[in-house]
Amino acid sequence: MSHYFITGASSGIGQALALALSSDGHHVTAVARRLERLQKLQTDSPNINSFAGDVSNLSDMQNIIEECSRHSGPIDCAILNAGKYVPLGGADINSSEFYDHMMVNYMGVVHVLDCLIPAFKSTGSGHIAIMGSTAGYRGLPRSAAYGPTKAALANLAEALYLDLEPYGIKVQMISPGFVETEATAVNDFKMPQIISAHTAATKIIKGLNRNQFEICFPAGFVWVMKLLSVLPHALYTPIIKWITK
């Protein structure tokens, strides 16, 4: 039985992960801002202990990590999943939205790492899984605020993998395609190969138990995105324009 720390557990993929891992008998610390949703999650599953906090606030994360470690023991695996998605194009630059995306999606991960890595290094163990996205592979239309945060996380995860492996700390990157959640409910286009949050959680848990760096799904969609990501700009931009028109 392990202690999983999950950010963004009040809805979508994070909530599905919290429910699946707790029903497998693990201790789950569920973190997000919406207290009522977290309280419901805790009532529904005795293995879930929930804490209201904002990942963009370092001291919230410090306090929660101290408290949950006292309650459920040292954290074995942190799934850094909290995220914000507002479709925003390059023609509508709004620096406060861009700042918020970076503070939640990128600095929200860094804040938890800041609190966790010293403890993981001292025990020579620990597992970090960072929620990226296939939207981080290359620039996409109406993804100017969101996409760069996921590209930054992909770079961060690779750097962490290299730096933390010698300490016995496992680092993985999660790159989903489209998942049906509150975040994607705002999209006004047909999302190819969209899957449920429950299916996404099942695939993530399978991936966490393996040793591959990247956990990416669904396979067909990911392979198209990976193929596009290695194309030169002269090919990539007209193909993306055509696909997304």
Ligand SMILES: NC(=O)c1ccc[n+]([C@@H]2O[C@H](COP(=O)([O-])OP(=O)(O)OC[C@H]3O[C@@H](n4cnc5c(N)ncnc54)[C@H](OP(=O)(O)O)[C@@H]3O)[C@@H](O)[C@H]2O)c1
């Ligand atoms: N859905 C997709 O197609 C898809 C694809 C690729 C990657 N992802 C990534 O998957 C992750 C989960 O997204 P989702 O699709 O499950 O969307 P979601 O249902 O909107 O979940 C987002 C979660 O993040 C939490 N959150 C947002 N801002 C926060 C903050 N400042 N502090 C703490 N928690 C915060 C939200 O809780 P509160 O509002 O209660 O704080 C919520 O629990 C995100 O990182 C997203 O980028 C999603």
